[in-house]
Amino acid sequence: MAEARELDTEKSAQAEGALSATPDIVYPPVFDSLAAEQLDRKQKLAATFRLFGKFGFDEGVAGHVTVRDPERTDHFWVNPFGRSFKQMRVSDLILVNHDGDIVEGKGLLNAAAFAIHSQIHKNLPHVTAAAHTHSLYGKTWSSLGRTLDPITQDACAFFNDHVLFNDFTGVVLDTSEGERIASALGTKKAAILQNHGLLTTGNCVEEAAWWFVTMERSCQAQLLAEAAGSPKIIPDDIAALTQQQVGSDLAGWFSFKPLFETITTEQPDLFD
Numbered sequence: 001m002a003e004a005r006e007l008d009t010e011k012s013a014q015a016e017g018a019l020s021a022t023p024d025i026v027y028p029p030v031f032d033s034l035a036a037e038q039l040d041r042k043q044k045l046a047a048t049f050r051l052f053g054k055f056g057f058d059e060g061v062a063g064h065v066t067v068r069d070p071e072r073t074d075h076f077w078v079n080p081f082g083r084s085f086k087q088m089r090v091s092d093l094i095l096v097n098h099d100g101d102i103v104e105g106k107g108l109l110n111a112a113a114f115a116i117h118s119q120i121h122k123n124l125p126h127v128t129a130a131a132h133t134h135s136l137y138g139k140t141w142s143s144l145g146r147t148l149d150p151i152t153q154d155a156c157a158f159f160n161d162h163v164l165f166n167d168f169t170g171v172v173l174d175t176s177e178g179e180r181i182a183s184a185l186g187t188k189k190a191a192i193l194q195n196h197g198l199l200t201t202g203n204c205v206e207e208a209a210w211w212f213v214t215m216e217r218s219c220q221a222q223l224l225a226e227a228a229g230s231p232k233i234i235p236d237d238i239a240a241l242t243q244q245q246v247g248s249d250l251a252g253w254f255s256f257k258p259l260f261e262t263i264t265t266e267q268p269d270l271f272d
Contacts, residue, residue: 025254027249027250027253027254028203028204028253029204034070034071037070038069038070038071039090041067041069041070041077041128041129041204041205042067042077042090042093043090043270043271044067044204044205044206044209044256044260045065045066045067045077045090045093045129045205046088046089046090046092046093046270046271047259047260047263047264047270048065048131048205048208048209049065049079049085049086049088049270050085050086050088050263050267050270051209051213051259051263052065052085052131052133052209052212053084053085053086053087053088054086054263055135055213055216056135056136057085057133057134057135057212057216058084058085058086058133059133059134059135061081061082061110062112062133062134063079063085063132063133063134064078064079064110064112064113064116064117064131064132064133065078065079065129065130065131065132065133065205065208065209066078066113066117066120066121066129066130067128067129067204067205067208068121068127068128068129069095072095072097072103073125074097074098074121074122075095075096075097075098075103076095076096076117076118076121077093077094077095077096078093078094078096078109078110078113078114078117079092079093079094079110079113080092080093080094080105080106080107080108080109080110081107081108081109081110081113082107082108083107088270089269089270089271089272090270090271090272091105091272092105092107093105094106094107094109096109096114096118098118098121098122100114100118111173112171112172112173114175115172115173115174115175115177115178116130116132116172116177116178116181116199117130117178118175118178119175119178119179119181119182120178120181120182120185120201122182123179123182123183124182124185124186124201126187126203127201127202127203128202128203128204128205128208129201129202129203129204129205129207129208129209130199130200130201130202130208131199131200131201131208131209131211131212132193132197132198132199132200133197133198133212134196134197135197135198135212135216137216137217137219137220137223138192138197138198138215138216138219139196139197139198140219140223141192141219141222141223142192142193142194142195142196142197142198143194143195145164145166145194145195146164146192147162147163147164147192148162148192148215148218148219148222149222149231149233150233150234150236150239150242151221151222151225151231151232151233151234152218152221152234153242153246154214154217154218154221154246155218155221155222156234156239156242156243156246156247157211157214157215157218157243157246157247157251157252158189158190158211158215158218158243158247159236159239159240159242159243159247160240160243161188161189161190161243161247162188162189162190162191162192162215163184163185163186163188163190163191163192164191164192164194165180165181165184165185165191165192165193165194165199166194167180167194168193168194168195168196181193181199185199185201189201189202189207189211189247189252190211190212190215198212198215198216198219200212200215202249202252202253203249203253204253205256206252206253206256206257206260207249207252207253207256209256209259210252210253210255210256210259211252213259214255
């Protein structure tokens with residue numbers, strides 16, 4: 001059975017052109033137990049915060065990344081309010097249910113994190129993880145009220161796969177706005193929250209984290225390109241083909257791998 005999964009993954013990756021698959025690449029990952037899967041999700045979540053802190057995606061107490069618990073699927077793990085991304089550890093994470101109760105861990109629950117993420121996890125069962133911060137280029141681009149154009153290969157990952165949510169009403173403290181964000185997202189991987197910032201999702205933490213990193217950089221690239229002149233738009237048929245290559249779930253999951261290896265080598269205390 002494992003051999004068949006590995007073969008299917010190799011064929012899929014070769015067809016997409018996203019990866020040169022090897023027999024040890026198995027997507028999605030397989031775990032021996034729910035406990036092992038939970039620990040993996042928490043480790044990837046803590047690593048994501050360290051990476052986001054390193055990349056400068058933190059802004060005071062703003063920003064949150066969540067992952068659904070594999071056993072209690074109406075619960076999600078999230079960063080405690082006020083804890084620095086740069087210092088996040090696995091032991092710092094808190095487990096929250098869809099009623100806003102902290103079930104495991106210590107700390108405060110960010111009301112905006114709950115308002116947004118509870119509704120995403122509740123209304124979009126295909127979403128395992130979601131990321132949102134007030135990163136510089138993401139919030140700058142969001143003020144224009146536009147989706148990204150396919151002007152680079154990397155930006156094509158979001159071609160026809162992200163939405164503009166243009167209903168800004170201030171700090172998100174009401175779950176009704178979280179529900180509207182979830183409705184706007186639907187099956188798309190990301191949203192530009194007008195006058196607010198970026199939000200990305202994935203089948204795992206790795207995907208949501210990578211889509212955020214590359215979306216932030218795509219916002220930066222388009223801002224720079226438009227400041228310099230008039231970017232050339234990639235034709236729709238080429239953009240669609242490229243989206244299948246660099247915007248697949250497999251590509252998102254695999255692209256996070258070197259970032260995870262780097263941050264865990266540099267900052268192993270995140271596993272504490």
